[in-house]
Amino acid sequence: MAIIMGTAGHIDHxxxxxxxxLTGIQCDRLTEEKKxxxxxxLGFAFFDLPEKNGQKLRMGIIDVPGHEKFIKNMVAGAYxxxxxxxxxxxxxxxxPQTREHLEICSLLGIQxxxxxxxxxxxxxxxxxxxxxxDIQEFVKxxxxxxxxxxxxSSHTGEGLEELKQAIIEKNHTIRPKRRNNIFRLPVDRVFxxxxxxxxxxxxxxxxxxxxxxxxxxxxxxxxxxxxxxxSHGQNLEKALAGNRTSVNLANIEVSDIERGNTxxxxxxxxxSARWLVKLHCLSASPKPIRNRTEIHFHHGTKEVMAKLYLxxxxxxxxxxxxxxxxxxxxxxxGVFGDKCILRNFSPxxxxxxxxxxxxxxxxPKLREIPDPENLLSLEQDFLDExxxxxxxxxxxxxxxKTGISLRRLTLxxxxxxxxxxxxxxxxxxxxxxxxxxxxxxxxxxxxxxxxHEQAMLEILQKYHQNEPLxxxxxxxxxxxxxxxxxxxxxxxxxxxxxxxxxxxxxxVCLAEHNIALKSHEHTLKTNLYDEFMQNPQNPPLxxxxxxxxxxxxxxxxxxxALLIQEHKLIKITEGxxxxxxxxxxxxxxxxxxxxxxxxxxxxxxxxxxxxxTRKYAIPVxxxxxxxxxxxxVGDVRRLRNTGLI
Numbered sequence: 001m002a003i004i005m006g007t008a009g010h011i012d013h014x015x016x017x018x019x020x021x022l023t024g025i026q027c028d029r030l031t032e033e034k035k036x037x038x039x040x041x042l043g044f045a046f047f048d049l050p051e052k053n054g055q056k057l058r059m060g061i062i063d064v065p066g067h068e069k070f071i072k073n074m075v076a077g078a079y080x081x082x083x084x085x086x087x088x089x090x091x092x093x094x095x096p097q098t099r100e101h102l103e104i105c106s107l108l109g110i111q112x113x114x115x116x117x118x119x120x121x122x123x124x125x126x127x128x129x130x131x132x133x134d135i136q137e138f139v140k141x142x143x144x145x146x147x148x149x150x151x152x153s154s155h156t157g158e159g160l161e162e163l164k165q166a167i168i169e170k171n172h173t174i175r176p177k178r179r180n181n182i183f184r185l186p187v188d189r190v191f192x193x194x195x196x197x198x199x200x201x202x203x204x205x206x207x208x209x210x211x212x213x214x215x216x217x218x219x220x221x222x223x224x225x226x227x228x229x230x231s232h233g234q235n236l237e238k239a240l241a242g243n244r245t246s247v248n249l250a251n252i253e254v255s256d257i258e259r260g261n262t263x264x265x266x267x268x269x270x271x272s273a274r275w276l277v278k279l280h281c282l283s284a285s286p287k288p289i290r291n292r293t294e295i296h297f298h299h300g301t302k303e304v305m306a307k308l309y310l311x312x313x314x315x316x317x318x319x320x321x322x323x324x325x326x327x328x329x330x331x332x333x334g335v336f337g338d339k340c341i342l343r344n345f346s347p348x349x350x351x352x353x354x355x356x357x358x359x360x361x362x363x364p365k366l367r368e369i370p371d372p373e374n375l376l377s378l379e380q381d382f383l384d385e386x387x388x389x390x391x392x393x394x395x396x397x398x399x400x401k402t403g404i405s406l407r408r409l410t411l412x413x414x415x416x417x418x419x420x421x422x423x424x425x426x427x428x429x430x431x432x433x434x435x436x437x438x439x440x441x442x443x444x445x446x447x448x449x450x451x452h453e454q455a456m457l458e459i460l461q462k463y464h465q466n467e468p469l470x471x472x473x474x475x476x477x478x479x480x481x482x483x484x485x486x487x488x489x490x491x492x493x494x495x496x497x498x499x500x501x502x503x504x505x506x507x508v509c510l511a512e513h514n515i516a517l518k519s520h521e522h523t524l525k526t527n528l529y530d531e532f533m534q535n536p537q538n539p540p541l542x543x544x545x546x547x548x549x550x551x552x553x554x555x556x557x558x559x560x561a562l563l564i565q566e567h568k569l570i571k572i573t574e575g576x577x578x579x580x581x582x583x584x585x586x587x588x589x590x591x592x593x594x595x596x597x598x599x600x601x602x603x604x605x606x607x608x609x610x611x612x613t614r615k616y617a618i619p620v621x622x623x624x625x626x627x628x629x630x631x632x633v634g635d636v637r638r639l640r641n642t643g644l645i
Contacts, residue, residue: 003171003242004062004080005061005062005082005085005167006063006064006083007062007085008098011039012066013119014119015063016043017118018087018152019061022167023045039064041065041189042189044244045061045063046061046232049171058232060203060231060243062078062203062244064078064101066097071100071343075303075341076298079339080186082112082242083170084105085114086102086114086115086144088115088117088118088135090118090119091122093135094134102139105143106142107282107341107352109339112170113143113147114167114170115139115144115147116150117131117150117151119153120153128151132149136149148166150162150163181416182411183206183207183208183263185264186202187263188202189202189259190254190258190259192254196227197248198248198256203242204243205241205300209226209239209247210237211237213226215263215264216264216266217249217262217263218262218263219332220256222256224263226248226250227248228247229247229248230248260300260304261302270359271331271332271361273330273331273361274361274363275326275357276326276359276375276398277354278375280319280354282352282353287318288315289316294306295351295352297328297341298340298343299334302332304329305329306327308326309324309325310322316352323369325366333359335411336356339353340355358395358399363399369398371397375398378395392415392423395412396443397447399445401451402483403442403443406441427443436449444487452488452491453494456482456488457510459481460473460510464509470565471515471566473507475503479492525563528545528549528559532569536579538616539577541575542575543575560577570583572620573623576619586612589608600637601636625640628640
């Protein structure tokens with residue numbers, strides 16, 4: 001497994017010179033860098049390792065600038081390294097950027113390192129020992145507290161072999177845990193070569209890059225394709241996580257990409273203008289972080305302006321931690337657990353670190369997040385098999401209230417595909433979440449499913465209150481109140497299984513719903529039904545009923561609708577109703593007729609319908625056409641559905 005070493009340390013402490021002495025590679029490539037004698041941009045080198053099984057191995061090296069003005073470049077380089085080579089000059093000792101670089105490495109989650117005490121040839125033995133004591137005191141309490149210190153001279157070569165062996169040993173002992181299911185290459189350099197086109201370089205954080213793969217540049221979602229892949233100057237068919245990687249991209253211009261973009265697979269990362277993070281204020285911060293503070297926000301190789309919104313706090317004191325919503329000046333793409341660096345405007349210095357909890361759009365507003373304290377321990381909880389399910393459940397609760405697809409869930413945890421699937425199966429079996437969309441594998445926390453159930457019941461309750469004479473609400477009307485159709489269908493089926501909702505053909509109602517007619521409504525219903533019973537072949541039209549009965553039109557229509565729901569009437573067309581028994585008799589006569597005949601003429605129908613007048617005959621014929629029993633062919637009707645006879 002490949003690992004990457006990065007340098008850190010104050011300006012002019014010999015980082016670039018040391019890397020050249022170790023590798024023979026000059027990392028300063030810009031004319032201005034060589035002229036001024038300082039590193040401005042990131043430099044890259046590699047370290048040849050002993051061959052293993054006949055395979056040539058190389059370890060990537062990132063050399064960072066030490067000047068305070070180029071901290072953003074330092075952060076971009078430090079992101080993704082596995083261990084740091086902290087460089088401190090013996091003649092100057094610990095300096096401001098030594099401190100800030102170590103703070104940044106700590107905030108980025110780097111846990112391994114070596115200390116190089118450079119310029120050994122420029123001090124005497126006593127001064128060298130004092131410098132070592134000073135360094136030991138400086139790193140006390142940090143991840144470098146027990147790191148070995150190697151006094152070296154890049155000019156004389158003294159101590160270089162010992163340092164080189166220590167670096168080789170790190171390659172054997174460090175086993176960084178990388179997510180292998182999400183391909184991410186944060187871009188730290190973009191350029192073009194004649195005859196090749198656009199190339200980007202970066203540290204391959206996770207996943208793999210293969211020649212021919214379709215990719216996209218996020219967050220702008222620009223499609224492209226990998227033409228070729230290189231790592232440490234070697235052409236590869238496939239680059240793996242943990243390597244410095246150069247990718248040649250097809251159909252894309254240099255102007256389309258910039259440092260801070262990420263090369264990934266389509267539909268893998270999702271841009272968002274707001275993230276939920278765990279924010280930690282440095283103990284060395286000169287002052288508390290106040291709510292709504294604007295800061296420089298560093299993630300991966302990207303620097304962006306952002307504003308902080310603290311959860312239930314007006315300010316975050318040094319060495320305190322809290323939940324925080326970050327709003328960006330432009331969309332960003334991230335993954336759960338990613339480390340971020342926050343720098344103040346004035347004075348321009350590192351003040352805090354953050355760890356991403358939710359990088360997706362549409363998570364609840366800060367004040368609506370349930371059990372916020374549980375989110376602060378998620379990283380550790382996901383690492384422990386005993387608390388893994390609880391951590392995933394908290395992320396489901398903190399996600400979209402209409403559910404999260406499996407594809408997006410991979411960005412909300414640090415579980416591989418197998419462990420994530422296992423945890424989801426267990427949560428589903430425990431009824432702590434549901435999966436309502438099998439095709440897209442969408443999961444929803446159980447409390448939100450209950451909220452949707454309650455919402456559906458309340459919609460029905462309100463409908464019954466507003467339409468007391470209607471036995472049921474049209475099913476399509478009920479489902480239209482919900483944003484996600486599949487979720488609405490799932491909730492409805494659940495309530496039907498629980499017998500809390502009853503089904504009536506194309507309608508639904510609360511299981512306990514019964515129509516209670518008032519005295520005058522009951523009388524109207526009886527009278528209307530009698531009107532149809534008295535003359536089945538010449539039923540009253542709606543306009544005639546309105547003229548005859550002195551009641552509001554809505555009330556009349558509601559009573560007619562009730563008779564329809566009770567299957568006593570059938571609405572033929574607008575304003576025309578028939579007794580269901582009368583229509584059933586006509587239908588039966590037609591079906592009997594078609595047993596021996598292919599065509600039914602208007603005259604045939606008049607006889608079969610016992611002499612319906614033209615006023616009723618045409619609407620009734622069209623009704624049977626609409627019901628797909630018959631079909632008009634010229635001046636005759638034919639049976640459309642022969643299975644009816």
